[in-house]
Amino acid sequence: MVKVLFVAGEAAPFAKTGGLGDVIASLPKELRNQGLDARVIIPKYSDISEEYKRRLLPETVVQVPVSWRLQYCGVEKLEHDGVPFYFIDNEYYFRRAGFYGHYDDAERYAFFCRAVLEVLPHIDFQPHVLHCHDWHSGMVSVFLHAHYRGNPFYERMKTIFTIHNLKYQGVFPKDILINLLDLNWDYFTVNGIEFYDQINFMKSGVTFSDLVTTVSPSYANEIQHSYFGEKLEGVLANRHNDLSGIINGIDYEIYNPATDPNLFINYDGKTAKRKNKNKLELQKMLGLPPDINKPLLAMCTRLVEGKGIDLVLRVLNEILDGDVQMVILGQGDEDYHHTLWQASWIHHNNLSVIIPYRESLSRKVFAAADLLLMPSRYEPCGLGQLIAMRYGALPIVHETGGLKDTIQSYNEFTGEGNGFSFTNYNAHDMLYTIRRALIFYHDKQLWQKLVQRVMRTDNSWTNSAKKYRQLYHSLFMEEHVYKAATASPKISVPPDLDEFVPDYTQFVPAKEILYAH
Template identity: 70%
Template sequence: MIKVLFAASEAAPFVKTGGLGDVIASLPKELRRQGVDARVIIPKYGLIADKFTNQFWAKAVFRVPVSWRLQYAGIEQFDHDGVPFYFVDNEYYFKRFGLYGHYDDAERYTFFCRAVLEALPHLGFQPQILHCHDWHTALISVLLNAHYRQNPFYEKIRTLFTIHNLKYQGIFPKDIMINLLDLDWEYFTVHGLEFYDSVNFMKGGLIFSDLISTVSPAYAREIQHAYFGEKLEGVIASRQSDLTGIVNGIDYTTHNPSTDNKLFSNYNWQTKERKAKNKLELQKMLGMTPSADTPLVAMNTRLVEAKGLDLVVRVLDEILESNMQLVILGQGDEHYHHILWHAAWLHPEQMAVIIPYNEDIARKLFAASDLFLMPSRYEPCGIGQLIAMRYGSLPVVRETGGLKDTVRSYNEYTGEGNGFSFTNYNAHDMLYTLRRAANFFQDKTVWNKLVVRAMRADNSWRTPAQKYHELYNRLYIEGHVYKHSAVKANLEHQMDFPLTNSDYQFPAKEALYAH
């Protein structure tokens, strides 16, 4: 059985700010169903609810070197949904309001990365693979290479680094090379951590990890070019052969309209007519005109430019003039808050805006809406469109990243498709696509067929987990080949002549899998 330790900065239900937390909650659970011993390690934030922390048990206490400092670290454990979770305890670093955006984030997450590596001998669990997620854990691969490879305990450990959002990279002043990272300046080069005379954590993960993945095939292609590459496109393109795009899934146990207790009425694809009650009840709750025949468009998103809010604002009046209702849930830039609140105040029967985000209303909105709008400028994967389809709300998306991979625009001539999409980042292209979708909403034969198709699609973690399992197998095999290559090289050095294949046989692949 392959042993994998996920290292991440957040995980639901303990603490989350976005899709990363959902992935870390769900993917290991599915991997364990498929025979992988997957476990998770995250910081023990002060924000984690007492109902969880009261059940944690102490695993180990040790000191973590952060350059010249030796900092306290405790490891606590709690099993959730059959997955062992480890929590790195240090109140100075993690007992704060909010997860990110602190003045000393470089030190906080350097400590966490080093603590993960220092914790391994104390867990009673020796992973063969460290699966690291986003910039907060990117230094694990760097520090493993720089400080731990000579230790026999660590020599066979391989690393997979997953990019969830390339926009956020962890860029800090170069003096942390000595003050925090305890790295020689040979690591501060164009082929190392150097990034416009600063240190880039994300870049370190991209260069020093054995394999790289990201959260959709389209995004894997996009980030190799300047528009999406965030100035790292050259580094990523140079590792093209080691890069894989795997679309995220959703937890079908958590997101299930037939059992979701947040809904006004439960339903499935066979009883989809019950979905209408959710729409009427939500309309009443929000003070909108109750109408089963008016298309209800939903957005559940961060209210920022990257999510396409500038497109929505540009044609907001035209959307409301098109016999559609609009409900927007989320939180973000104050600029958008005020514009949307004002529009909802002017059109209370057609539009509602809920700020901040509310999980209870989010579930009701998925079930009540007919269309789910995601006009993102870029979208590494996107979870919202997958949940929407699960609840029978057809996505309207811009063709980028994971949206392009998961939503196929309806073709009235072939009958293919599971939603609606537009290509250009253009407000009137979005408006045209919304109106097109609303027209099909009136054709119940077509509409019901699309809703059933969306609800019956398999967007669970089953297939993505299989693909990650394949990457782990590849890393496991390469790790053993690396080990035996080192043995062969050592024998050649001692004998002072090269060995032929008949002199030294590499183990068969089947034998490696057997271990």
């Protein structure tokens, strides 16, 4: 059985700031359903709900080197939805409000990465693969290379680094090289962890991991070019043979309109007309004139420039001058908050702005909406469009990253498509696409057909988890192909991939592991 440890800065429902938290919660769950032993390790933040803290069980206590100092590290464990979660406990680093954005984030996540490796011999779990996610875990592969490769316990562990959003990289002064990371200057090179005379945790993970992934095939291509590459396009292009994109999925048990307790009324593909009752109830709740025949356009998003808010504000009056109601739920930049609040006061009959974001309310919005607007300038994957389809809302998206991979614009001539899209990042192209979607909305027979189509679309983790399984196995393929080529003609790579992932409990040298018919 393949053993995989997910290393991340967050995981729902314990700690979540965005899509990363959802992925770390749901992908290991599906991998376990497919026969892998997948587990998760994250920091024990003080903001984790007391409901979960009370259920944590102590696992072990170790001392973790942070360069010349030794820091306390407790490990606690909790099984949630069938997945074992480990929590790295150190109150000095993690007993504070919020998860990221503190003055000492370099030290906090350097400690976390080193702690992950230090605790492994003490938690009765020896993973074949360390699957690291985003910059918070970027130093794991570097530390493994620099400090642990001589130890037989670690020498055959493989690493995968997944980029969820390249914009956030964890860039810190080079002074931390020795003082926090305990690395020599050989690592501070253009081919190592150096980044414009600083240290970049994201680049470190990309450079030192065995394989690199991101969360959609289109984004994997985009980030190798300067417009999307955030100054790492050259590093990523150099690793193009080791870089792949696997689209995210959503947990169909959590996001299920038939059972979701947050909805006004539950429904499924066979009772999709009950969706209108959710629209009426949300309209009443938000003070919008109740009208099931008026199209409801929704945005559930972070209110930041990269999500296309500037495009929306540029043509907001034109959008609302049409026969449409709009709900915007999110939080982000204060300037956007004030501008949207002002607009909702002016257009109080057809615009409702809800700040801050609340997960339970987002489900009500998805269930009520006819259309979901996602005009992101860039979008590594996007979960909103997948959730929207699950709840019977058709997405309107900018053709970028995962939005391009998951949404095919409706073609009235062929009848194909599961949403609407625009190619150029332009406010009026977006406005034209919104108006085009509204035309089709008023063809009730066609619209019900489209709603049924998107609700039947499978955006669960099933297929994507299979691709991750193949990726994990590929880490060991080269070793076994080499042995098959150099050993007896009777020895070959077995057809069942699970058969040739070795039992590393005793760490038998590779040359002694042979598979014969």
